[in-house]
Amino acid sequence: MAQPATDPPRSASEPRAVPDGAPADGGPEQAVEAATGLDMVLVDAASGPLRRLIPPAGTVLRFGAALARRPDALARRGGELARELGKVALGRSELAPGKKDKRFADPAWSGNPLLRRTMQAHLATARVAWELIEDADLDWQDDERIRFTATNLVDALAPSNVPVLNPLALKAVIDTGGKNAVEGVRRMVHDLASPPRVPSMVEPDAFTVGEDLAVTPGAVVFRTDVFELVQYRPTTETVRSVPLVIVPPTINKYYITDLAPGRSIVEHYLSGGQQVFMVVWRNPDERHAGWGLDTYGQAVLDALDAVERITGQEQASVQAFCSGGIITAMVLAHLAATGRQDRIRSASFAVTVLDWERAGTLSALMDPEAVQAAIERSRKKGYLDGAQLAEVFAWLRPNDLIWNYWVNNYLQGKPPPNFDILFWNADTTRMSAALHRDFIEVALGNALTDPGRATMLGSPVDLSAVTVDSYVTAGVADHLCPWQACYRTTQLLGGESRFVLSTSGHIASLVNPPGNPKSTFQVAPSTPPDPQEWFRQAETVKGSWWPDYVAWLGERSGEEIPAPRELGGDGLEPLADAPGTYVFDK
Template identity: 75%
Template sequence: MAQPATDPPGRKAGTSGTGPESASRPESASGSAPGSDSAPASGRPADGPEDAADAALGLDMVLVDAARGPLRRLVPPAGTALRFGRSLARQPGTVARRTGELARELGRIAAGRSELAPGKKDKRFADPAWSGNPLLRRAMQLHLATARTAWELIEDAHLDWQDDERIRFTATNLVDALAPSNIPVVNPLSLKAAIDTGGRSAVEGVKRLVRDLSTPPRVPSMVEPDAFTVGEDLAATPGAVVFRTPVFELIRYTPTTETVREVPLLMVPPTINKYYIADLAPGRSIAEHYVNSGQQVFMMSWRNPDERHAEWGLDTYGQAILDAMDAVERATGTPRVAFQSFCSGGIILAMVLAHLAATGRQDRVTAASFAVTVLDWSRAGTITALMDDDVEAATEKSRKKGYLDGAQLAEVFAWLRPNDLIWNYWVNNYLQGKPPPNFDILYWNSDTVRLSAALHRDFIEIAVGNTLTQPGKATMLGTPVDLSAVTVDSYITAGIADHICPWQACYRSTQLLGGDTRFILSTNGHIASLVNPPGNPKSTFQVAEDTPPDPQEWLRKAETVRGSWWPDFMTWVGERSGGQIPAPTGPGDLEELAEAPGTYVFDK
């Protein structure tokens, strides 16, 4: 029986670590492909939540890495490399044993007797030529054997979890880059394309390579720039901008039902990407589904900041949410709102809710949803594996520029899963000279935004200090933040294969917030767990009646429900949204300033 060679040995408990990947289905830089059971960065299929935790790298790490530059992905910090080498030097017997094992495996490879084979989900070597051609099979097995030895040596080094995290991250990128499937004259797909097209594929591939390297982010294009049109194919749910500030536009979606729930839903998107992750193609739009379910829906669309907005920090965005609440009240005549937030938007919303609780205004909110949001950063990613000088250098770089460039963020997100998001497209775009397939999530992901320098700094400070877990340590609009004082009911969602916000970290919000919580564990990764429309036969989610402190205890009690969590959320929020009222026909005391999707969404 062939022996899979892409799976690294098990990690020390509590590390998030990385290793060789085996998934190849396209996924957004922030999640996994819809309907896929994508492999985490550890190289093992994401068969369970424990594997998903191993895959986590952390939004916090992304914010640091994006500012520091691409070399961090290929070169470990000097101190980490020194400690790694020193640890192995103290174990000459172990190193000799691993070297001997590799030498013997190389001998079997040369003799054609090796049983090394890629993992079942490693699509890099799916072409029959990799197993049928003796030279290609040996090249593949040489790579697998060397990679396996690298992971074994890292495990043997017994580094502390911080250095272990760093060295694995670097090793992942190096090992994946050196795969023979990335070499034009070796990959059979490249050779076949060149033969079939008379060499035109090679010419087209070079053109695509030059184009991609000429402008940031300097990674293979995951979708053609004209694949979709915002306002037509995406962000197409009918509505109008009814309020605008220098920070955001407020979109009111047009009701499609005769009656609607009294309490409107205000959606707070992430600040790192544009809002229409919640309004993708028709049939895959969260906002569209909510409107069609009889919910009044308002959406915040953040402005794309530039150097003029360098001082926009957490207080700026927190005040924006309060301004949006006031505008929704003017539009509907209803003094209360329910919230749904996503990722970084959820961090800001949680702090605003604590501010409302501290100022006696929490009764304005009937319910709050936090989707793929981490509030407790203890071992949520790799930020604590980074030295203080990493953090200081990152924030100083964005401070000087006034913002963190969205293209840098997109590049980092791609390198978090290099096989899926770099080398998969390297082979498709350059070696085969083919255009990438059209995919709405990847188009959204490529439509980058900047992060203001102050908000970049504030997010990193919250992560480094894990301040939201300590009452009074963080502030919002001058008010100490105590999340236990947030007593509104909350609906928390996470993705089982999320490598940005691991589900266990999202789950810990149930212990921080003071109200009753409902926790939903969805299939897939960071974004695909959100973009999960009803009708997908592969979709499931897990839910339990209560939320005990231990996430594993919750998991043991959870039942699996087939289908999307969207209808479940509509039922939950509907129970907290008052009675039915006639659908409004206008913007109330506001005026329609522009048709949806508004103007800020087009800012480049």
């Protein structure tokens, strides 16, 4: 039975309080939420992450001035901290970490008097830091910048990161006779030798693409310099006549949509009777510096042409993920402008932001100087390196993506646990300089919200002219592409939209196979202009959104026809078995 939704999640522009100090640590699923997405290209990855630890001078001055205007708040917070530290020293403090904060889960943090006092002093100081930020009452952009810096500093100074204080490290010394320290140093030296210079989240040989991951049977049926097109072998006797073309992100490899069996989106769609084709982007290098939005938009059109030749169908549905969604939306606008929109039956956009107004922390962190520096550095190199992007991304959630593995890999000398999404996340790709520039310019100017401001293949982009039915998904805990920003896609497009709000964040909201008892999603009968109004109307449905999308897509995929016995057709014959060749480019 579906239950009404409760309080709506915080909008990106609303103030927030952070209780009990630093953000809670999570498991592998939570750890990857900050590890991918288009928004990484909007920060100055080329300058490295350390610059992001220091907010712009103007933000610092405004923060200081705001507190100076409230000396009463400074005095009150100082007094609160002094009193709490006094309680800590006397052993009377009741401060405790959050239930989900695994940094202090070891019983020694509560049982050992010295460790307990150290932990409580850290929590007390961190709490006052968050309260002072609230007291300053800055505008949303300065608020996000200050919080970003404060989060990094608070997480870095946690006593759990100190070898002589962390009980897990001390126990490892006893258990291994000190070998953990030797192994930890070895791992640290290896990680710091080349980008991304952060602790490894997964062993490089944990999985093998084509053997453990990306194993759904199929074949490459079309290839250009920009992409390979994979057609997957049907797994049902009959299939829907209208094929589905998936456009993955241009960052990281495509197989986030085809992880291990049982966790593969492609596999699930095939079991629902869909004909599935996948665009597999090439990993660009300096030779491909000029590949911009038009290049990738033409690639989507080329893929649609190939699918039409193979299937004989004049229409196809498209599903696009993150940055692939931006390209696809612009292509749909181009088709509308040129009178060819009828070749698209339906469209789906997953964790895709088309309206960047107050899109979250990364929008706040952008400044013109950093943007121009990023564009210039990638122009000189010919691409933006995925390893450098991963390094910057790790610092967006250091507690999950850095310090968690600092303790495991270096202090305990243990290998990180194997997790398929983290392996995929480490399999980074480059972004061509022109695409990097084009994405930044579109986002910085919020160009897709203003008809005609952006172009695709010579056509003015007007998303309101895209009138096909759309299925839009977002993650309730996605801080890279906040769900409210994803929701605004329903208002930009001109057709009927169904918006689905999944559990978890940027990646776990996508890799959400049926069978997880904790999975839910929220839907509402309409998509009003205000996302909070939508949320108040929404009902929570148990399970994954995958079957919901298959049912929605099936209603728009034509009649059932016999499944093709052979892959390819009309002169486009299989060139290689899936997952193809481009996925192995390093």
